[in-house]
Amino acid sequence: MHATRVNPSQTSRGAIIIKLHLDVEPSENHLNISKDDISLFQKLVLGWAGQHGRSFPWRRARESHYRVVVTELLLQRTKAETVRNYYGVFFSQFPNWKALAQAPKTEIGNALKPLGLWQRKAPVLKQLANEMVARNGRFPQRREQIDSLSGVGQYIGNAIELLCQHRSKPLLDASMARVLERYFGPRMLVDIRHDSYLQALSHHVVDHDQAREINWAILDLGALVCRNRSPSCGECKLRMTCKTGQATTV
Ligand code: SF4
Numbered sequence: 001m002h003a004t005r006v007n008p009s010q011t012s013r014g015a016i017i018i019k020l021h022l023d024v025e026p027s028e029n030h031l032n033i034s035k036d037d038i039s040l041f042q043k044l045v046l047g048w049a050g051q052h053g054r055s056f057p058w059r060r061a062r063e064s065h066y067r068v069v070v071t072e073l074l075l076q077r078t079k080a081e082t083v084r085n086y087y088g089v090f091f092s093q094f095p096n097w098k099a100l101a102q103a104p105k106t107e108i109g110n111a112l113k114p115l116g117l118w119q120r121k122a123p124v125l126k127q128l129a130n131e132m133v134a135r136n137g138r139f140p141q142r143r144e145q146i147d148s149l150s151g152v153g154q155y156i157g158n159a160i161e162l163l164c165q166h167r168s169k170p171l172l173d174a175s176m177a178r179v180l181e182r183y184f185g186p187r188m189l190v191d192i193r194h195d196s197y198l199q200a201l202s203h204h205v206v207d208h209d210q211a212r213e214i215n216w217a218i219l220d221l222g223a224l225v226c227r228n229r230s231p232s233c234g235e236c237k238l239r240m241t242c243k244t245g246q247a248t249t250v
Helices: 037-050 067-073 080-093 097-102 105-115 120-136 141-145 154-165 175-183 196-205 212-224 241-250
Strands: 004-012 015-020 031-034
Touching: 031 037, 037 154, 037 175, 037 196, 037 212, 067 080, 067 120, 067 154, 080 105, 097 120, 105 120, 141 154, 175 196, 175 212, 175 241
Parallel strands: none
Antiparallel strands: 004 015, 015 031
16 A cells, blocks of 8 residues: 555635545545635634643653654654653753763663663664764755664654754644544555655644644643543534534534
8 A cells, every 4th residue: 555645636615635545446546625614613613722731841841852853753652741840850961962971871861761762762862962063063954864863763853853953843642643643534555654644634633833832732632631541522622523523523
C-alpha cells in the first residue's frame, strides 16, 4: 500500500477539499476533509486550550533552542509531568550543548534515570550534543540535514522546525494521532510515520499562524480530555463536530 499524492480541489461552496489518493480500494481509503472543517477544529481546540491548556517551562518564549529540543527528546515515551519535575535539575546540571557533550555518558545516564529509557537516551543526547557543539549550536536549515543529526527522527525533526525555525510542522505522536483520528476519522496504516492520511491531516491542522499553540492544544486535549482509555466526550468542547463524540454522546 503506497500513498501517492495529496490533491487540493475547489467545491461549489468555495471550500478547499483535501483529497488523499492512495493506491488502495477507494471505498476504504479515499477521504475528503474540507478546509472549513479544519478551521473549525483549529478554532475549537485553541478555544479549549485558552481555558484549560497546560503550562510547562519548555513552552516559555525565552527558552533556548537547546532546552526545547533536548526536552522533546526527554519527552519521548515519558510523561510531560515527569519531565517537568526534573526539568530544572537536568538543565542546571547540563546548561548547554557544551556541558552535555563534555559530560561522561554515565553522568548523563544517572541524570536521566528518573525519566526512564536512560540507557537509550543518554548516548543519543551525548552524540547530538557533540554534533551541535561542532555546529556552534546552530541547527541546519534544510530538512535532510536536520534528519541526519543523531537521534533525529520524524517527530524531533518536526519539533526542530516548529520550535526553532517557526515553521508549521506537526508534533505528530500517538496522542495527536489519537485525537485527530477520533475527530476526523481513522488512519489507514499502523505506523504513523508512513500513514499519508495522518501526515497530510496533521500538516493541514497546524498550518496556522499559531502553529505551536495548536500543537500544544492538541497534545493537551489528548492528555486531559481525549485520553487513551477513557475519553471524556460528554465534557469535551469538540464533541458536536467530532465523529467519535457525535457517535458516543447521542
Ligand atoms: S468528543 Fe471525545 S473523541 Fe472527540 S475529541 Fe472530544 S474527547 Fe476526543
